[in-house]
Amino acid sequence: MEAHEEADKNGNLAALHEAFSAGAPGQVAAALKPLHPAQVADFLEALPAEERLRLWRLISYDVKGDILVEAHGEVRRQLIEESGPEELAVAVQRLDLDELSDIHEELPADVVEAVLRAMDDQRRQRFDVVRTYPENTAGGLMDVDAITVRPDVTLRMVLNYLARYRAEHHKIPAHTDAVMVVDLDGRYLGQLHLSDLISLDPERKVHDVMDRGVAAIAADTPAVRVARLFEDRDLVSAPVVDDREKLIGRITVDDVIDIIREEAEHSVMATAGLDEETDTFAPAVTSARRRAIWLGINLVSALLAAWVISLFDHAVDELVTLAILMPVVASMGGVAGTQSLALVIRGIALDHVKEGNRWRLLKKELAVGAINGLLWALAVSVIAGLWFKNPKLSLVFGAALTINLITGVASGTLIPMLLQRLRVDPVLAGGVILVALTDAFGFFVFLGMAAVFLV
Amino acid sequence: MEAHEEADKNGNLAALHEAFSAGAPGQVAAALKPLHPAQVADFLEALPAEERLRLWRLISYDVKGDILVEAHGEVRRQLIEESGPEELAVAVQRLDLDELSDIHEELPADVVEAVLRAMDDQRRQRFDVVRTYPENTAGGLMDVDAITVRPDVTLRMVLNYLARYRAEHHKIPAHTDAVMVVDLDGRYLGQLHLSDLISLDPERKVHDVMDRGVAAIAADTPAVRVARLFEDRDLVSAPVVDDREKLIGRITVDDVIDIIREEAEHSVMATAGLDEETDTFAPAVTSARRRAIWLGINLVSALLAAWVISLFDHAVDELVTLAILMPVVASMGGVAGTQSLALVIRGIALDHVKEGNRWRLLKKELAVGAINGLLWALAVSVIAGLWFKNPKLSLVFGAALTINLITGVASGTLIPMLLQRLRVDPVLAGGVILVALTDAFGFFVFLGMAAVFLV
Numbered sequence: 021m022e023a024h025e026e027a028d029k030n031g032n033l034a035a036l037h038e039a040f041s042a043g044a045p046g047q048v049a050a051a052l053k054p055l056h057p058a059q060v061a062d063f064l065e066a067l068p069a070e071e072r073l074r075l076w077r078l079i080s081y082d083v084k085g086d087i088l089v090e091a092h093g094e095v096r097r098q099l100i101e102e103s104g105p106e107e108l109a110v111a112v113q114r115l116d117l118d119e120l121s122d123i124h125e126e127l128p129a130d131v132v133e134a135v136l137r138a139m140d141d142q143r144r145q146r147f148d149v150v151r152t153y154p155e156n157t158a159g160g161l162m163d164v165d166a167i168t169v170r171p172d173v174t175l176r177m178v179l180n181y182l183a184r185y186r187a188e189h190h191k192i193p194a195h196t197d198a199v200m201v202v203d204l205d206g207r208y209l210g211q212l213h214l215s216d217l218i219s220l221d222p223e224r225k226v227h228d229v230m231d232r233g234v235a236a237i238a239a240d241t242p243a244v245r246v247a248r249l250f251e252d253r254d255l256v257s258a259p260v261v262d263d264r265e266k267l268i269g270r271i272t273v274d275d276v277i278d279i280i281r282e283e284a285e286h287s288v289m290a291t292a293g294l295d296e297e298t299d300t301f302a303p304a305v306t307s308a309r310r311r312a313i314w315l316g317i318n319l320v321s322a323l324l325a326a327w328v329i330s331l332f333d334h335a336v337d338e339l340v341t342l343a344i345l346m347p348v349v350a351s352m353g354g355v356a357g358t359q360s361l362a363l364v365i366r367g368i369a370l371d372h373v374k375e376g377n378r379w380r381l382l383k384k385e386l387a388v389g390a391i392n393g394l395l396w397a398l399a400v401s402v403i404a405g406l407w408f409k410n411p412k413l414s415l416v417f418g419a420a421l422t423i424n425l426i427t428g429v430a431s432g433t434l435i436p437m438l439l440q441r442l443r444v445d446p447v448l449a450g451g452v453i454l455v456a457l458t459d460a461f462g463f464f465v466f467l468g469m470a471a472v473f474l475v
Numbered sequence: 476m477e478a479h480e481e482a483d484k485n486g487n488l489a490a491l492h493e494a495f496s497a498g499a500p501g502q503v504a505a506a507l508k509p510l511h512p513a514q515v516a517d518f519l520e521a522l523p524a525e526e527r528l529r530l531w532r533l534i535s536y537d538v539k540g541d542i543l544v545e546a547h548g549e550v551r552r553q554l555i556e557e558s559g560p561e562e563l564a565v566a567v568q569r570l571d572l573d574e575l576s577d578i579h580e581e582l583p584a585d586v587v588e589a590v591l592r593a594m595d596d597q598r599r600q601r602f603d604v605v606r607t608y609p610e611n612t613a614g615g616l617m618d619v620d621a622i623t624v625r626p627d628v629t630l631r632m633v634l635n636y637l638a639r640y641r642a643e644h645h646k647i648p649a650h651t652d653a654v655m656v657v658d659l660d661g662r663y664l665g666q667l668h669l670s671d672l673i674s675l676d677p678e679r680k681v682h683d684v685m686d687r688g689v690a691a692i693a694a695d696t697p698a699v700r701v702a703r704l705f706e707d708r709d710l711v712s713a714p715v716v717d718d719r720e721k722l723i724g725r726i727t728v729d730d731v732i733d734i735i736r737e738e739a740e741h742s743v744m745a746t747a748g749l750d751e752e753t754d755t756f757a758p759a760v761t762s763a764r765r766r767a768i769w770l771g772i773n774l775v776s777a778l779l780a781a782w783v784i785s786l787f788d789h790a791v792d793e794l795v796t797l798a799i800l801m802p803v804v805a806s807m808g809g810v811a812g813t814q815s816l817a818l819v820i821r822g823i824a825l826d827h828v829k830e831g832n833r834w835r836l837l838k839k840e841l842a843v844g845a846i847n848g849l850l851w852a853l854a855v856s857v858i859a860g861l862w863f864k865n866p867k868l869s870l871v872f873g874a875a876l877t878i879n880l881i882t883g884v885a886s887g888t889l890i891p892m893l894l895q896r897l898r899v900d901p902v903l904a905g906g907v908i909l910v911a912l913t914d915a916f917g918f919f920v921f922l923g924m925a926a927v928f929l930v
Contacts, residue, residue, distance in 0.1 A: 058707035066827040068835060090707070179673055186674030195711060196670050197652055214669045215651050218634055219641030251736060252513035252545070254729040256650065256711055273728050274709040277735065281706060284739030285821055288902075291746065292810075292817035300822040301832070304842035311814050312847050315880075318810040319851060322803040323858070329799045336791075336798045343791045343798035344784045347805070347914065348777040355747075355773040359766050362747035366740055367755040372521040377756070380523060387759035392767055396774060403778065425770075447743075459802065 033063060040075050048078040057083070061090035064099070068301045073102050084111035089119045093297025100126055109134045116194070117143060118163030118272070121150045149268050158246050159239030161279075162260040162269030165193040168200045171209055171227035175217055178226065195272035197256040201230045208236045208259050208267040236261040239268060243279050248371070250276040283369075290447040293317070321456035325350070328460045332467035338475040341408050342467060345417050348400065350462035353424030356392060357454045360385045360432030365446050368436060382433050389429030393422035416473055420466035427465075428458045488518060495530050503533040512538070516545035519554070523756045528557050539566035544574045548752025555581055564589045571649070572598060573618030573727070576605045604723050613701050614694030616734075617715040617724030620648040623655045626664055626682035630672055633681065650727035652711040656685045663691045663714050663722040691716040694723060698734050703826070705731040738824075745902040748772070776911035780805070783915045787922035793930040796863050797922060800872050803855065805917035808879030811847060812909045815840045815887030820901050823891060837888050844884030848877035871928055875921035882920075883913045 032054045039047035052060060060079075064072050064087070076099055079087070084103070088096055088111065100108065108131045112120060124132050136144050146164035153159025167185060169178050178199065186192055198211040210230035220229055236259045237246060250258065250273060260269045285296035293314030298307075329336070329346070336342045364381070367373035373381060397418035405414040431454050436446035439453075487509045494502035507515060515534075519527050519542070531554055534542070539558070543551055543566065555563065563586045567575060579587050579602075591599050601619035608614025622640060624633050633654065641647055653666040665685035675684055691714045692701060705713065705728060715724045740751035748769030753762075784791070784801070791797045819836070822828035828836060852873035860869040886909050891901035894908075 056707065062707075062826065065825070066829065066832060068832070068839075182674045183676075192670035192674055194709065195652075197650075197711070214673060215647035218669060218673055219637045219647055221638075251729075251732050252511065252517075254649065256652070256728065273711065273732075274706075277706050277728075277732065280732065280735050280739065284735065284742055287739055287742045288821050288824075289817050292814040294814060294817055296821075298818065300818055300825075300827050301836065301839070304839050304846065307839070308843045308846035308850075311811070311843065312850060314814065315807060315810055315847055315851055316854075319803070319807060319855065322806045325806075326799050326803050329802070333795045333799065337795045340788045340792045340798075343795075343801075344781050344788065346798075347784070347802060347918075348774070348781050350802070351777045351780075351910075351914070352770060352774060355770055356766070359747040359749060359769065362744050362749055363753065363755055366743050366751075369743075370520070370755075371517065372755050374521065377521060377523070381756065384523075384756070384759050384762070388763045388766065391759065391763035392770055395763075395767060396770055399771075400774065455806075459806070463802075 033059065036060075036063060040078065043074075043078070045078045045080075048075070049080055052079065052083060057086035058090040060087050061092075061095075064091065065095045065299070066301070069098065069299070069303055072098070072301075076102060081107050081110040082114070084108075085113075085115045085119075088112070088123055089115065093295075094299040094302065096123070097126055097297075098299065100128075105131050105134075113138055117147060117165055118194075118275075121147065121160075121163065122275070124151070125155055146269075153239055156243045157239065158237045158241040158243070158260050158271060159268070161243055161246065161275050162239070162271050163193065163275075164269045166200045166259070166267065166270040167193065167196060168202045168206075168267065169212065169226055171201050171203065171225070171230065173226055174222065175212075175220060175224055175226065175229070176222035178212065178217060179222065195257050195274060198231070200259050200267055200270065201226055202267050206266045208261050208265060210234070211259065234258060236265070236267070237271065238263070244283065246271060247276050247279045247283070251280075287447055290445065291451050293448065293452075317452060321452060321459065324456060325459040325463055328463045329467065332463075332471050335467055335471040335475045339413070339470065341410070341413060342470050342474075345404060345413075346463055346466050349417070349420045349424050349466040350459045352396065352421055353428035353458035353462045354455050355428070356389055356425045357428030357432035357458050358451065360389075360429040361436060361446075361450050361454055364433050364436045365450060368440055368446065373437070378437060382430070385429045385433045386426060389426040390422070393425035396425070397422040412474055413470075416469045417466070420462070420469055423465050424458060424462040427461050428454070431457045488514065491515075491518060495533065498529075498533070500533045500535075503530070504535055507534065507538060512541035513545040515542050516547075516550075519546065520550045520754070521756070524553065524754070524758055527553070527756075531557060536562050536565040537569070539563075540568075540570045540574075543567070543578055544570065548750075549754040549757065551578070552581055552752075553754065555583075560586050560589075568593055572602060572620055573649070573730075576602065576615075576618065577730070579606070580610055601724075608694055611698045612694065613692045613696040613698070613715050613726060614723070616698055616701065616730050617694070617726050618648065618730075619724045621655045621714070621722065621725040622648065622651060623657045623661075623722065624667065624681055626656050626658065626680070626685065628681055629677065630667075630675060630679055630681065630684070631677035633667065633672060634677065650712050650729060653686070655714050655722055655725065656681055657722050661721045663716050663720060665689070666714065689713060691720065691722070692726065693718070699738065699824075701726060702731050702734045702738070706735075742902055745900065746906050748903065748907075772907060773910075776907060776914065779911060780914040780918055783918045784922065787918075787926050790922055790926040790930045794868070794925065796865070796868060797925050797929075800859060800868075801918055801921050804872070804875045804879050804921040805914045807851065807876055808883035808913035808917045809910050810883070811844055811880045812883030812887035812913050813906065815844075815884045816891060816901075816905050816909055819888050819891045820905060823895055823901065828892070833892060837885070840884045840888040841881060844881040845877070848880035851880070852877040867929055868925075871924045872921070875917070875924055878920050879913060879917040882916050883909070886912045 036051040039051040088099060091099060105128060113135050150164055198213045201209045201212055203209055210232040211234050212226055212230045216229050239260050239262050257270050257272045259267055260271055262268050282296055289296045364373060400421055401414040401418035404417045435453050436450050439446040439449055491506040494506040543554060546554060560583060568590050605619055653668045656664045656667055658664055665687040666689050667681055667685045671684050694715050694717055712725050712727045714722055715726055717723050737751055744751045819828055855876055856869040856873035859872045890908050891905050894901040894904055
C-alpha cells in the first residue's frame, strides 16, 4: 500500500514535472488535479526560485489559495509577492476562515480588505478578533469556527442542531472532535465530545455528559506553551477564551503540529545563524547576503582568539610545538561545552531546568567536565609525551585541557540560562558565545601556562 | 485563565513538592490527585535521579502506569528498572491497549506476559500483531482499537452499534474522529467521519458518505514518513493495513506529535553526540562516561589538525604570525560549512533535497561560499595588513580564507548527502566530519601557501 501510494505519488509528481517542462498550462492543470495542495507546495519548495515562479504562473487562480496555505516561510512570501492583488483575492476568498487566519498576515492589506468586504458580518467580526492577537499566541493561532451549544439542552437537540448546521454550511468545521458548551453570556463551560454525543442516551442533558476537564486556554498564552499543553493532554482541539472567560475560538491539533515542526526546524537552522523560514533554493546572492552577518560575528570571535595568541607570540616563537597543540585545547573545550549547551537548551525548552535545580545542574555538569577533563588530559599528555618527548610540555598541555573542559561545561550550562533571562534565543546565540569563550580562554590558559612554566 | 491555570498548576505542584519533602505517602497521594499524569512525569523528570526514585516509591501502584506512559526515554526506563515485576504488572494492567503498546518494549518480558494472560483472546491477538512490527514503523506505532463497520449498513445502524459499543466497553477509543469501513475480508475501504455521522441523514448508507480520500498506511512505513503524512494532510487518525490491505490498526495524532517532538529533540542533542533520551539530571559519572566517546572522536579530529600544523612547523617557526592567524582560517571555514550543513540537513528531512536538484544546490552553495569568501577575505586582509604590515602575508591569509570557505560550503553540502546514502545520521555525524575537514584543510592551505610564498 505504501508502495502503491509512493508509486502513485511519484507517478503524479512525474506527470507534473513533465507537464511543467512542456510549459503547457492545460497539461499542468490536469497534472495538478490528483495532487494534494501540500504535495504541490512541497514540489514548489524543492524548485529553484525562477522555475518555481514559472510553474506558479501556470497554476490556475482557484487552486492557488490552498497551495499558499500549505507553503512555508520564505517560499510562501515569494509566491504571494509574485501574485497580483486580484489574483490573490480570487485565490484566498474561498479559503476557510482558519486557513485565512493562518496566512492573512502575509497578504497585502488591500487583498485582506477585499476578502473581508465579501464576508458576511458575523464572519468578519469573528475574524477581526483573531487579528487583534499576535501570531505566536493562542489568540493568533485560533480558528473562530467553533460550534457552540447551551448546557441545558438534550443530546438529541444538539444532534438536530448539527444536522441543520450541516445543511446550512455544507460542512462541519475540520477537527471538530467536540462542540463547545457556553452559557448565555458566551462563557466557556466545557466540551461535549462527539464520541459521547453519538454513543450516549440522546435524552440526556449536555451538562450531565460534558467534559469539564479540558481547561480553556487564555488568548494571550504563548504558542509554545499551547503546544506543550496539547502534547501533554493529547488534545485534538481546545477552547480559547478572552480575559473575561468568554469563548472566542478554538485551537486545533494541525496548527499545533505546525508549531512543533517550526520549533524543530528552528533548532536545526538557528545554530548556524539561519532563519527557519529560509528558502533552501534561494538565489546565491540573497543567501550570501544573509549568511554574511553570521560569518562577520564569528570573525569577531576568531579575531579575539587570534589576539589572545598574539599576546603570547614570544612563547610560540620559542616553542613552536605550542602552535601545534593549542587548537586541541581550544576545540576540546568547545566540544565539551556544546554538550552541556545542548542538554541545557533542551532542558529549558521542556521546562525541566528551573529556579530550584539550576545550581544542582551546574554542579553536576562541572563534575562531568572534571571527570572527562582528567580522563582526556591523561590521554593527550601521553600522546604529546610520545610525540614531543617533553614531559613538562605534556603536563601543561594536560592541565590546560582539563581547565578548558571545565570552563566549557560551565559556560555551556550558564550561557543558555543567562540568555533565557535576557530573553535572547539560546539556540541562536548560545553556540557562538560558547565557542568565542572556549577558543579565547583555551589559548589563554595553554599559552599563558606555557609562558610561565616552559619558556 | 492562563494565569489561573498557571497558578493552579504551580499551587498543585508546590503541594506535591511539600508532601514529598515531608516524605508522607498519604500526603503525596493527596497531592498527586489534582495533577495530570503528564505533570507528574514532568515533575519526576526535573528531579535528580535519587530524589526521583524516592518520590517514585511514594506513589501508589495504580497511578504509576499512566505516569510511565507520559515519562520519556531514559527516565521512563529508570523508573521501570526500579519497580518490582508485581508492582509493574499492577501499574500497567489497567492501561489502554494503545498505551500499553507505547511502552511494552521497555517492560520486562515476564510483566508483559502476565498482562497478556489477563487479557481476553481478541485483545491479545490484536496486541500480538503490534508486537511484530519495529517501534519506528507505522505498525509499531499503531493502536489496535479501531472501530470498524461494513459499507452496506445505514448511518442509523452505525449509531446504534456505537451506543452498544459504548455500553459494553464504557468508552469509545480516544481520538476516534472516524470509524473505519472494511469489507467482509477486513480490507480497508474508507473512513466514516463522526462529523458526517452526526450531521447527515441517518437513513443513508455508509458507502455513500464514507471518505475514500484518506489512503491507508502500510504497516512497514517509517515513522517519520507517517509524521509527514499527518502534517501534510492534517489528519487526526489514519488506518494502517498489512501487505494484503487488511486493516490491522490505526495511528492517532498524539503518537505523531511524539514522533515530531523526538525528531526535534534529536536535532538539538545529536549535534553534540547526545541521545535525545538522555536524562538531564543523570548522575555525573553516568553522564561523563556517555560523553567521553564523543570527546574522544573529536580528539582524533583535533589531533589530525595538530598533525597538519606539525608538517609546517618550520614555517610557523620562521613566521610566528602564522600561528596567530591560522585559527581564523580554520574557524571561518567551519562556520560557513555549518551553514550549508544545517540547510541541507533540513532540506533532506523535508524531502526537498533529492536526486534532481542536488547538483544545482551544490552549485548554489559554492556560489554563496565564493561570494562570502571573497567578501571576508577582503576584510581580513585589510585587518591583517593594518595589524602586521606584511602585504604578502595579508594576501596569503585572504586567499586561504576564501579557499577554506568554499571548501566548507562544499563539504557542508556534500557530507550530509553522502551520509544519507550510507544510512548514517547526518545530524549526529555531519558536524564532526565537517569540522575535522575544515580545520585540517584550513591549516593545510594557509600554512602550505605560507611555506611556498612567504618563508
